[in-house]
Amino acid sequence: xxxxxxxxxxxxxxxxxxxxxxxxxxESWNSxxxxxxLPPGEERRGGAFKEKPILLHSVTADAERRWTTNxxxxxxxxxxxxxxxxxxxxxxxxGIGKSTLALQIGIALSRKDFKILYVSGEESxxxxxxxxxxxxxxESNAFYIVNQIDLNAILEYIKTIHPHVVVIDSIQVxxxxxxxxxxxxxSQVRExxxxxxxxxxxxxxxxxxxxxxxxxxxxxxxxVLEHIVDTVLYFEGERYSTYRILRxxxxxxxxxxxxxxxxxxxxxxxxxxxxxEIFLSERPHDVSGSVVVPIIEGTxxxxxxxxxxxxxxxxxxxxxxxxxxxxxxxxxLVAVLEKRLGLxxxxxxxxxxxxxxxxxxxxxxxxxxxxALASALLDRPVSFDTVILGEVGLSSEVRSVSQAAxxxxxxxxxxxxxxxxxxSNMKNAADIRNKDITxxxxxxxxxxxxxxxx
Numbered sequence: 001x002x003x004x005x006x007x008x009x010x011x012x013x014x015x016x017x018x019x020x021x022x023x024x025x026x027e028s029w030n031s032x033x034x035x036x037x038l039p040p041g042e043e044r045r046g047g048a049f050k051e052k053p054i055l056l057h058s059v060t061a062d063a064e065r066r067w068t069t070n071x072x073x074x075x076x077x078x079x080x081x082x083x084x085x086x087x088x089x090x091x092x093x094x095g096i097g098k099s100t101l102a103l104q105i106g107i108a109l110s111r112k113d114f115k116i117l118y119v120s121g122e123e124s125x126x127x128x129x130x131x132x133x134x135x136x137x138x139e140s141n142a143f144y145i146v147n148q149i150d151l152n153a154i155l156e157y158i159k160t161i162h163p164h165v166v167v168i169d170s171i172q173v174x175x176x177x178x179x180x181x182x183x184x185x186x187s188q189v190r191e192x193x194x195x196x197x198x199x200x201x202x203x204x205x206x207x208x209x210x211x212x213x214x215x216x217x218x219x220x221x222x223x224v225l226e227h228i229v230d231t232v233l234y235f236e237g238e239r240y241s242t243y244r245i246l247r248x249x250x251x252x253x254x255x256x257x258x259x260x261x262x263x264x265x266x267x268x269x270x271x272x273x274x275x276x277e278i279f280l281s282e283r284p285h286d287v288s289g290s291v292v293v294p295i296i297e298g299t300x301x302x303x304x305x306x307x308x309x310x311x312x313x314x315x316x317x318x319x320x321x322x323x324x325x326x327x328x329x330x331x332x333l334v335a336v337l338e339k340r341l342g343l344x345x346x347x348x349x350x351x352x353x354x355x356x357x358x359x360x361x362x363x364x365x366x367x368x369x370x371x372a373l374a375s376a377l378l379d380r381p382v383s384f385d386t387v388i389l390g391e392v393g394l395s396s397e398v399r400s401v402s403q404a405a406x407x408x409x410x411x412x413x414x415x416x417x418x419x420x421x422x423x424s425n426m427k428n429a430a431d432i433r434n435k436d437i438t439x440x441x442x443x444x445x446x447x448x449x450x451x452x453x454x
Contacts, residue, residue: 007032008186018409021174033182051391064253067164067206069108073261073271074101074393076298077246079231079254080166082109085204086253089225091211092235097244099123100268101235104130105208108144109165117163121149121173135268149183151176151192158199170210171225174230193228222412226250237357243278244269246360260300276303276414279356285384289376292387292416293368294407295360301403303387305355306365308372312348324354325369326361333392340396341446343377366392366399367420367448374449382452385417396445400424405432412437420448 010033014025041373066081074082082088082105092098097178100229106116120128125147137143146159148154151174154437158166163235168174175183193209202420211225226232232250234240237243246260273279280303282373284290289308294301305326313319322330330352337343352369354360375382380389389407390398401407411419416437423441424431434441442448 008035013186035187077258077260082097083253087207087229088231089209089229089231098236107137111141114164116143118145118167149173165206195340207388268442279304286377286381288381291372293365295362303405306372307353308376309351310376323353324359334395364389387411388420390422398422
């Protein structure tokens with residue numbers, strides 16, 4: 001039977017019958033590669049689902065079985081532990097700690113007599129073993145390591161060993177002999193992930209797949225991996241920084257709002273149980289442009305430092321740069337400062353940094369960002385014992401935020417004495433008024449700046 005070929009975008013997986021310089025789906029350039037596809041009716045060795053349809057009322061609706069790793073930050077992000085038969089994709093920049101986390105998961109579960117198979121396609125068995133010993137692995141009859149990239153050989157290992165957990169490091173180096181394209185291509189990654197996912201689901205194996213990301217922060221190769229798996233975890237943070245943020249962007253068995261905070265040490269990833277103290281430990285005294293914002297990630301409140309810097313533009317083109325904050329949101333807040341408060345920012349460069357590699361997605365950080373920029377422009381430091389929270393609208397009004405009591409309680413626990421809070425949050429809020437912290441109620445950005453910078 002004649003083999004057919006298609007051109008497939010290696011960035012997003014879009015297909016085209018002919019080569020194109022630019023992908024119409026993701027707009028990336030020179031990403032189309034010719035790949036062979038199997039003719040209709042030809043079966044792959046991975047097989048298809050053999051299960052027969054059954055009636056809905058005969059399906060048991062018991063709670064999913066979870067395995068805890070005792071890595072509390074990871075268990076929180078996963079929703080309480082690893083669900084048996086689930087498929088978890090771990091993404092992140094090279095060198096950020098994906099393999100380290102996967103090894104620590106395997107070591108933790110092997111101590112509970114779970115059988116682990118760690119498939120390392122990029123490092124030899126000796127290299128993986130040396131890293132495992134550095135992470136504290138003991139002699140175990142339940143932890144298996146193999147260096148293999150052939151999918152069919154890996155399937156045979158799984159059928160022979162019968163592991164509880166399988167780790168694939170990484171999916172981009174695996175290949176199936178049924179696909180003629182090279183490892184890392186869209187067809188290879190999609191096929192390998194689909195076959196492994198089917199095997200994990202049918203045998204109740206928990207599968208961890210490690211995937212590299214591109215310079216744009218997207219999973220290398222196809223984004224179709226995100227649709228195949230049950231949970232997608234992303235490691236965030238600077239490669240040369242010691243702190244890492246583990247965030248779930250998809251989770252079929254729990255919330256996607258939780259995050260885990262780790263510190264990269266010589267012995268591996270160490271849990272940070274109190275991230276507020278870590279993120280504020282090096283905060284400078286009496287420096288303009290520095291404010292503290294209480295944010296909520298899932299059920300966890302913690303405090304982060306936001307730094308603003310404003311300088312006169314020397315190139316003639318004004319720059320608005322942000323690290324850890326949405327640049328479009330920053331541009332909107334700068335426009336509010338210019339239009340509603342009359343601050344002159346038209347010929348100035350604006351820089352914003354969220355300390356610790358945290359990415360702020362909470363709208364309650366708006367007022368803190370505005371205050372940091374105004375403090376930097378006016379060169380007036382904000383009181384060191386003050387936290388700021390509130391969402392800012394286009395009319396410079398300060399809107400209410402969710403879970404204000406939890407935010408204030410975290411600030412009070414760390415010794416802060418004053419809190420700027422939207423006035424609308426004070427309605428029917430007895431749990432806020434009873435706090436041992438001075439609350440400064442504001443309705444507009446101007447009121448907040450008058451209370452803080454005078």
